[in-house]
Amino acid sequence: MKYSGIDLHSNNSVVSVTDEADRVVAEKRLPNDLPKILAFLSPWRVELAGVVVESTYNWYWLVDGLQAAGFTVHLANTTAIKKYDGLKHSGDETDARYLAQLLRLGILPTGTILPPEQRAMRDLARKRMQLVRSRTSHILAVENITGRQQGTRLSCNQIRRLTTDAIGQMPLPADVALAIQANVAVITTLSTQIDVLEKRLQQIVKPRAEYALLNTVPGIGQTLATTILLETGPIERFARAANFASYARCVDSQHTSNGKKKGEGNTRNGNKYLAWAFIEAANLALRYCAEAKQFYERKKVRTNSIVATKALAHKLARACFHILKEHKPFDVTRCFS
Known part of the structure; x- marks a missing residue:
């Protein structure tokens, strides 16, 4: 039986294949190119008990590609894995071998691999949250500007209703008004996109009991x-x-x-x-x-x-x-x- 660990980076991956005695059978640093990684692992496809991939920010393409090719894939929970601090040397190769060793020992902490369609829905909700936070930062910026210039702050609802004409009528220096117009323009755009995402999310989740x-x-x-x-x-x-x-x-x-x-x-x-x-x-x-x-x-x-x-x-x-x-x-x- 063989075991594989992949130390995944932003532009390359170290792929290691080990046997039941943790001896390295094959190991190579490859670009993040799915066909090349599949070609490297293909000689051991039948013998491989599984392939371990780190749960990094960019694991989707690799895990989906390996599963589609018929490999058994495990997503390593990196926050639950801690290597021995006394090691004299540690690198990408040893990290990949260590993932394979944990799989062999049956003590690999794993995360759940959701189907691609479920991940897409979840990430859409996360994108909405990101846009809402961004909109809030621009609303707070307008509140701070008006507080500095006029001694009183506009409320959130007042800011979201601001127009170019309304800003032009405010007793503000021209450059200050221009700064507020820039914030309001971004707020308007973000609100439009947030509404689009919310409608789509409601289409997805509302039918579910x-x-x-x-x-x-x-x-x-x-x-x-x-x-x-x-x-x-x-x-x-x-x-x-x-x-x-x-x-x-x-x-x-x-x-x-x-x-x-x-x-x-x-x-x-x-x-x-x-x-x-x-x-x-x-x-x-x-x-x-x-x-x-x-x-x-x-x-x-x-x-x-x-x-x-x-x-x-x-x-x-x-x-x-x-x-x-x-x-x-x-x-x-x-x-x-």
Whole structure:
């Protein structure tokens, strides 16, 4: 049996093939060209137990191409892999061999490889979030300019309704007005594109029963339900609610020994988009759900507002897991009992 590890970079990859004794059978640095990588691996296609690819920013093309060619592919969870710090030498070749060795030993931490169409939908939602953040930065820029020039800031809604004529009538120096016009032009363009993406996302998620069920959770509306649904993927990949809450970064990361805290682990291990979604949901639930508010206040008395908000986010994450797993609407008694 043979094992392969690929250390993937932006423009090249180191491909290593090892045997059951971790001896290198073949190894080569290749350009990021799928036919060349497939040609290099083809002599061991039948013997290969699997090919391990690092979960880098650019893995889509390689994993999809290898799977289409009939290879068994594993996506390595790089945040969960730590090499021995005492190594005298480490490089791309040793990294590729190490991935193959972890696969042989059966201890390779892996990530889920979603089908291309599901990844495309999820990435579209992420693109919307990127545009919204960009629009917010331009809105804040206009608020700051008007605050400096006039002593009072325009509201977000006022800024989004600004026109060239309205800016021209404001008592501002010509160059300052030009700066605001530039910001407003970008805001208008971004708003148009955000509307386009939101309409497409609604076409994708609205027919799904899980989307309607998520909307029954306090604090979760159209945008958050879309984010949670697409970022979660198949709920079956999480064995328990605790696993899902951990993936959503709603669980503390800490190292303990003899009952004492000795440090923290990788606090960023998980999905940052789900972490954002559940914190947003917790803040909104505080406004509209009496039971959520009561839970928050009980936690706040014993801890502080930040910990209490995260505890509420954890509750909502577990509730969403059960909703997606059992296909039942939100149960406020079960959540906050």
